[in-house]
Amino acid sequence: MPLRLDIRDPDFVARFEELVHSKRETEADVGDVAKAILDDVAARGDAALIDYTRRFDRFDPAETGLAITDAEIDAAVARVAPETRKALELAAERIGAFHARQMPEGFEVVDGEGVRLGLRWTAIDAVGLYVPGGTAAYPSSVLMNAIPARVAGVQRRVMVVPTPDGVLNDLVLTAARVAGLTELWRVGGAQAVGALAYGTESIRPVDKIVGPGNAYVAAAKRQVFGRVGIDSIAGPSEILVVADADNDPAWIAIDLLSQAEHDAAAQAILVTDDAAFADRVVAAVDDHLVTLPRTSIAAESWHRQGAVILVRSLDEAPALVDRLAPEHLELAVAEPDAMAARIRHAGAIFLGRFAPEAVGDYVAGPNHVLPTARTARFSSGLGVLDFLKRTTTVACDAASLAAIGPAAITLAEAEGLDAHARSIAVRLNRR
Amino acid sequence: MPLRLDIRDPDFVARFEELVHSKRETEADVGDVAKAILDDVAARGDAALIDYTRRFDRFDPAETGLAITDAEIDAAVARVAPETRKALELAAERIGAFHARQMPEGFEVVDGEGVRLGLRWTAIDAVGLYVPGGTAAYPSSVLMNAIPARVAGVQRRVMVVPTPDGVLNDLVLTAARVAGLTELWRVGGAQAVGALAYGTESIRPVDKIVGPGNAYVAAAKRQVFGRVGIDSIAGPSEILVVADADNDPAWIAIDLLSQAEHDAAAQAILVTDDAAFADRVVAAVDDHLVTLPRTSIAAESWHRQGAVILVRSLDEAPALVDRLAPEHLELAVAEPDAMAARIRHAGAIFLGRFAPEAVGDYVAGPNHVLPTARTARFSSGLGVLDFLKRTTTVACDAASLAAIGPAAITLAEAEGLDAHARSIAVRLNRR
Incomplete structure (x- = not known):
């Protein structure tokens, strides 16, 4: 059975934090x-x-x-x-x-002091x-x-x-x-x-x-x-589904299994506000497992890594989502955009009842290489920017160097870097 | 004395590649x-x-x-x-x-199939x-x-x-x-x-x-x-100055030293098309060293890591610059923008005779945390993007899922991921 947590339980915070910090990967030391x-x-x-x-x-x-x-x-x-x-x-x-x-797009500007500054991408x-x-x-x-x-x-x-x-x-x-x-x-x-x-x-x-x-x-x-x-080293895949009781339990169940079937260390988590719906999803998972070719992988993932989290209200979901910072997040709720706006940390978000995560794995358009293991707190899915780099440019003439150079000399001297200071001073006829 | 290379030397390519791949850092294994x-x-x-x-x-x-x-x-x-x-x-x-x-800026679009796709930054x-x-x-x-x-x-x-x-x-x-x-x-x-x-x-x-x-x-x-x-682990600082003979040798010399004074492992390289000018710069470095407080560090860097590279024409400079992919690049030439446009790999470029690198260390505006050790080939200086991350969004309704879902089912089945396929199929009333 997957882990089952209820936000009303007195030990919920401790057990949820355990889930947040659970290590699923045991990378061999090779x-x-x-x-x-x-x-x-x-x-x-x-x-x-x-x-x-x-x-x-x-x-x-x-x-x-x-x-x-x-x-x-x-x-x-x-x-x-x-x-x-x-x-x-x-x-x-x-x-x-x-x-x-x-x-x-890069840019080039001339600022108030006449310094021309730019940023370009290659x-x-x-x-x-x-x-x-x-x-x-x-x-x-x-x-x-x-x-x-x-x-x-x-x-x-x-x-x-x-x-x-x-x-x-x-x-x-x-x-x-x-x-x-x-x-x-x-x-x-x-x-x-x-x-x-x-x-x-x-x-x-x-x-x-x-x-x-x-x-x-x-x-x-x-x-x-x-x-x-x-690129970043990806860990086992994850999905977090926030679902209200108006969903078809079989749909939500197969979404959970679509990540579980990747790897026994994958993780599928359901957050819902309806205990009976949660029971129906769990039962539907079992039904699907009977007929899935990769049932042993998916079952091991679901039973060992899976979790069902019951909240009083779906208003409580965004804070839990941000703690978990999931790779994939499905919002199978009536107002998915409103909920998405309250969430800061997720690799990719799937909005509404007709956006199963798998559509993003193949044909939606966004990348399926996404941050795992809570790294969505500080990193992003693969994108064009990962294949580009920035170069900044600075152009001064005598006048603009005279405008900003003295402050640089002051700071270089404060840092004890005299060649830095002198490289500006010689151009200002200061030495 | 710094290394001295001439592009006309028969062994230039080999010796230049040695410079390109020289290791300056010996990070202790702690x-x-x-x-x-x-x-x-x-x-x-x-x-x-x-x-x-x-x-x-x-x-x-x-x-x-x-x-x-x-x-x-x-x-x-x-x-x-x-x-x-x-x-x-x-x-x-x-x-x-x-x-x-x-x-x-992020974006949100609805494409021809009715799929709503977005990218947002947090x-x-x-x-x-x-x-x-x-x-x-x-x-x-x-x-x-x-x-x-x-x-x-x-x-x-x-x-x-x-x-x-x-x-x-x-x-x-x-x-x-x-x-x-x-x-x-x-x-x-x-x-x-x-x-x-x-x-x-x-x-x-x-x-x-x-x-x-x-x-x-x-x-x-x-x-x-x-x-x-x-962030990336920075190595010793570097500067590459491309300078024609119309520069004041003392200016170029102090620019080279402004990086050399950071660290004995720092590297300062001059590329010029004029041997006599190169000699004057080398002499001017020695003059400056007499009066610099950090002379021992700067002298060790210049004599052990420094290099003067003589080219037939400054037209040959961009290719050498790209091989070295320097952290800091100064283009002290008559047409710095034209040369910069031919260069692909550098952390920051300083354009013209009045833009010493030190002005960028303090007050110009661009970041001074820049890629060292040739990593400008694939990475960038620190910037706002390093403190943001992207989340992509996908929203489908029944019609748009029907438009793109079948291709996803085909690919999921080809990959043997049946739960993926089924998570789409159930929504298309296919099973």
Whole structure:
């Protein structure tokens, strides 16, 4: 059974705070292994990539080549059902349109003292996208990571993907084609991260690495951070559904399970003001579980990580939501916009009874790479800004430097940085 | 002598790449010590803070209280020279005005399928600013870190600062007052980072920690990352000056030294197209060094890390600049804007002969917390966006879900995520 809390319980605050701070992830400590692989790739380049791929993926890229060829992608696309390809194209178009609206504008102004100040945005030159192999290879994630980079204007958009036993994933390659990736390499694990960070004879280094991966990939990304940029390391998925009694319990139940089915460590939480409705949702979850293919994962998540929180009034929900700062938030209530306006911390909000979270995973347009584990308090989902950076500009002439320079000299001297002070003073004929 | 390279040399490319990849920083590995302190603060709270402060800062905060009081700040402000206070106020005003221009706007649109999509920005609730003690306590850095948080709308803006022997730094406290910090605590080191991340009886936890610190502080910030947000860990400062022969060599020389004086590991590089001018700059550096108070630091930086790069034409400069991706870039040339337009990677650009980098350190308005060690390839200086986060919104009704839902069902089924598919299908009366 999922945890059940009632805001009227005398120990509610303590038990709710326990839920807020519960740790669901136990990331294996594989830093040493990842470091050894990274060092080896930095030292031996392609030869190391080939060795690790032989060992971990059980095929010889010296025979196939490290690069996935256009012909291989063509063949993969041809094998994918037309309906699926069209769905990927619709998703790509909608993701592209939403992210295009995020493109920021710089500015340049001349202020009252005659100082010309500016801020401009430029794209990162080259980005690497890690795509996991096996069951965690989601074509939708290829779109969500690659399209914002393309919209931002990143020129080199490089995908690395392990191909266990040399088998290519048709859906992933089709998504890569649809998302406009410019290079694809059949290499995965920490060795792929090393190739992207350090470069090899075949693979030129990139400036930033994004995308999900297993514990080795996460550890490798942490270690190359600084040399290249990385995205945040995502934890298990979460959904929080705020629902009143006017919902169909079966709809709410399947929404909870749509995150629970990702991972036994995923978390689904229901907040409602109606105990009988909560009971109906719990019963409906059990009904769905009988017929879901991924029932064992979803059931373990729901029973171990799930929670049902009963409040006196849905007015109490926003404060609880902000404490939990969920990755996904569904507001299945009569006035979802009014409630959303009272909530500060959530990765993505789904408004109303006809916006199940899954529509955002694929085709709505916003990104599905979102902050987990309460990090929505201080971070954001992936977006165009993650593939751009800012440069500020300052232009002075003699007059404007004379206007603001003396204050800078005063502060530099107060800080004991005389060369700083002098670099301004010489231009003001002060020395 | 600084390194001297000429683009006409046959080994130029190799030696330039060596410069690009030279490591200047040797961060001590103090992760274990930092972890022990963090764990202790998490476990014992204020008692641990008091113990470490007694040991490392040689005074007893159980007597003074951990909080720096308003009366103490008043007294500090009163002791600062009025000219210095006015300079801090001018700087704060200009920094505030520049950062206010960075405030982003969200959007909400209804697309052709009737799906309502939005993106909104909210401020982080609480931010901690670490301010170093001793000689690295720069009031200008207090302004540069605290003002963007205030502009962003962060409600709790908390400063921690070590006060060795219990001595308060009047300039830092005055800057804190001018920057509008809301809480000040006399605690530093990894223990202060622990207090900000985990909270203690006295200090409530924050959501993000920014600001420079020593190796212990940096290691502690790395370790609490995830629980709270952190800014990037800055390396030694850098300046790259592109200058033609029409400059006063003494001006360019002092600009190079204005970064060199920060740290023996700082780096100052001159790119010019005139060998005789380069010689005059090198001679002028030596002249300045004779009279600079921080001559030993600046001389060590210049002689060990400095470089003079001779190009055939300044047309060749932008490509070299982009490879180095400098923190600070001065373009002391006849047409600085035209050259800036050709450069993609730099933290901040100073345009023309009257814009020494030091004016940007204090009063120009843009932030002086900037990406070092080539990270300007993928990251930005501190700004208002670092204190905000995005939430996306999706609203569908039955009709718009019917328009885009089937594609999502197709993709969810292709990925084997049946609960995802079903959460849409139930709403479309498909099951």
